Amino acid sequence: MPDTGPLPSTDKPLSRLDDLALFGAPPLFGTPRHVNRPQAPERAVFDALMDDVWQRRWFTNDGPLVQELERRLSDWLDVPHAVLTCNATIALDLVMQGLGIEGEVLLPSYTFISTAHMLTLRGLTPVFCEVGPDMLLDPEDCAARITPRTGAVVATHVWGSPCDIDGLQALCDEAGIPLIFDAAHAFGGRYKEHRIGRFGAAEIFSLHATKAFHACEGGLVTTCDGDLAARLRLTRNFGFSGSDRVECAGINAKMSELHAAMGLCNLDVFEQTRAAARAIHAGYRDGLAGVAGITLKCPAPEEDNNHHYVVCEIDESALGLSRDALLSVLSAENVFARRYFFPGGHRSPPHLARTEASGLSLPRTDAFCGRVLLLPGGSAAQPDEVARICTLIRFAAAQAEAIRDRL
Numbered sequence: 001m002p003d004t005g006p007l008p009s010t011d012k013p014l015s016r017l018d019d020l021a022l023f024g025a026p027p028l029f030g031t032p033r034h035v036n037r038p039q040a041p042e043r044a045v046f047d048a049l050m051d052d053v054w055q056r057r058w059f060t061n062d063g064p065l066v067q068e069l070e071r072r073l074s075d076w077l078d079v080p081h082a083v084l085t086c087n088a089t090i091a092l093d094l095v096m097q098g099l100g101i102e103g104e105v106l107l108p109s110y111t112f113i114s115t116a117h118m119l120t121l122r123g124l125t126p127v128f129c130e131v132g133p134d135m136l137l138d139p140e141d142c143a144a145r146i147t148p149r150t151g152a153v154v155a156t157h158v159w160g161s162p163c164d165i166d167g168l169q170a171l172c173d174e175a176g177i178p179l180i181f182d183a184a185h186a187f188g189g190r191y192k193e194h195r196i197g198r199f200g201a202a203e204i205f206s207l208h209a210t211k212a213f214h215a216c217e218g219g220l221v222t223t224c225d226g227d228l229a230a231r232l233r234l235t236r237n238f239g240f241s242g243s244d245r246v247e248c249a250g251i252n253a254k255m256s257e258l259h260a261a262m263g264l265c266n267l268d269v270f271e272q273t274r275a276a277a278r279a280i281h282a283g284y285r286d287g288l289a290g291v292a293g294i295t296l297k298c299p300a301p302e303e304d305n306n307h308h309y310v311v312c313e314i315d316e317s318a319l320g321l322s323r324d325a326l327l328s329v330l331s332a333e334n335v336f337a338r339r340y341f342f343p344g345g346h347r348s349p350p351h352l353a354r355t356e357a358s359g360l361s362l363p364r365t366d367a368f369c370g371r372v373l374l375l376p377g378g379s380a381a382q383p384d385e386v387a388r389i390c391t392l393i394r395f396a397a398a399q400a401e402a403i404r405d406r407l
């Protein structure tokens, strides 16, 4: 996404149905408002790191910035090993290889599709499980799907909220299988007395540009298992342990110095980023208070959530508009809200074919996929745009019946 600088907006009245862009009026915003516009650190700080990189001509292959970022992340997350990779999807592949996982892998259907795809590409069988009312993998449903073929469980801390880690660990211990966490959303979060990052056999963070803490592109595996960390360091670099010594099959999953520099800059300002995102989230909480049919997900204080995601559940009967109708109203105004994780892993090709063949039914997942809407949030959102988006939503709610009639 190009740096658009301060985003201009068009002010317009919202008093009649014809004021909506959906019905022909100019949009509320002159440029698109996206969910999780990337955080950008001070350019001068990044440039200073780039000067050093240019001086060294050491652009990739376990460079000093990658090593520094790994050290700092391991300290910050209070976990013995932090291994950086090119992205989280490939990191999951390395972890599966590193743990020698075979057969079936249990995962929530209500998560980003990359997990199911990666497992499939590695020759594993994703087994989709149901989530609880908190949108997180339901340990009971998971337990019911464990068989002798089950090789591992991959659970996601969706929207940065921690899973029932103790419950999932207990059932994995009983089954004798590893538990891996997809912590793509959960940087900075906490479960009981520890930061997310030291649970299960490994936790995997995405450092994609749209994440709360990012390196433009990148992945991070954190683990207390030194042997696994050593294997990941081999396999992210073609299996090389020396300049011409190959230990095992590996891939190119390295992080470059440029990406590590972005990560270092963003780590320095993470608490400011989190505070800005929390203020944006609070703006939505105030702006949407009392709108019947819209429930904003508000993380519990003890989660220490990064507040990067503004997640709403739409109750069509109470709002008078379906989630998708509201999405159309917003998109026309250049507010690019998103449905997540629509339509759910078990309903997405190529996994849909197995769902249909097996008759798999995940009603709670289907319900979330049908009613969750993400609004533009995170630290790069602006308080005044939050106020305008809330005003727009309140107007749409007040005019719900008339909008429905005209759609």
Ligand SMILES: Cc1ncc(COP(=O)(O)O)c(C=O)c1O
Pocket: 087, 088, 089, 090, 111, 112, 114, 115, 156, 182, 184, 185, 205, 206, 207, 208, 218, 219
């Ligand atoms: C929950 C979840 N898991 C995994 C990923 C994949 O991360 P990456 O893009 O770094 O491969 C994402 C990315 O958006 C995600 O949201």
